[in-house]
Amino acid sequence: MNIGIVRFPGSNCEVDVWEAWKVLGQVPKMLWHQETSVRGYDLIVLPGGFSYGDYLRTGAIARFSPIMEDVIRFAKEGGMVLGICNGFQILTECGLLPGALLRNRDLHFLCQPQYLRAERTDLAFTSLYQKGEVIQIPINHGEGNYAIDDAGLKELEENGQVVFRYVDASGEVNEAGNPNGSRHNIAGIVNREGNVLGMMPHPERVVEEIVGGTDGQRLFLSLVQAWERRMQYGA
């Protein structure tokens, strides 16, 4: 599987993502933001960090970097794209995903384990999770408060585009389980076509027991499985 991880000036989770893939048997390539083509890749990952120092708005400047033009083309042609944290912010800025990420409700930078509920398990990203399963994946952000207008929110919910929601330990969607004020406790969404996923939590940080958890593993393994199926059946 050809996996490309885009490195922007200010990215800081790209090596974690690379390491996670390596633990799971894949060797991705790093792509510099100045590159202009992502042809030949099966998956592009936009990692976390503070691309371009988060100047102006998170993801606002990264969105206009040379490589993003081709990532947008790739996504529109059905290529798989995964945006984690700052990567999610970039995906909303360039319009591949709806909404925006605002400053956390309580203004604090949050770095903590977080309970999530898997809402969609029919996607290439999540097929190895159980629907409604509660998993624990850490968050690490100052601006993860998912905002969208009422009409957009209605559309997201009606189309089942919410993939992960923040919940409490028992799996309930409530204020106590919502760390940053996101509307409808949204932690991750997918586009209507199902090939672009953006999420604030960091699955790459929980792929080995030694680092405190393995709940992130299945996201990566789901993608490998989907790719294998595509190779086998040409779907």
Add this chain to the structure above:
Amino acid sequence: MLKAKVTVTLKKSILDPQGSAVEKALKSMGYPVDEVRIGKYMEVTLPEAARGNATEMMHEICRKLLSNPVIEDYRFELEDKE
């Protein structure tokens, strides 16, 4: 030369936690304020050659990069710069 003075503010429907924090601080200092909203102010200097379509170009710049239309509104004024 021309100078564009751009103001970007969060849409009314978007909560502004920074503004709320400042508002609370002002209230606790005893000032009778109703609400504080925090935005951004930017100055863009344009060459003389851009004068003809400066308004149109500034709208485009504001929509594309300086503001995010999903959450923000913008406005600008153009003035002569010495």
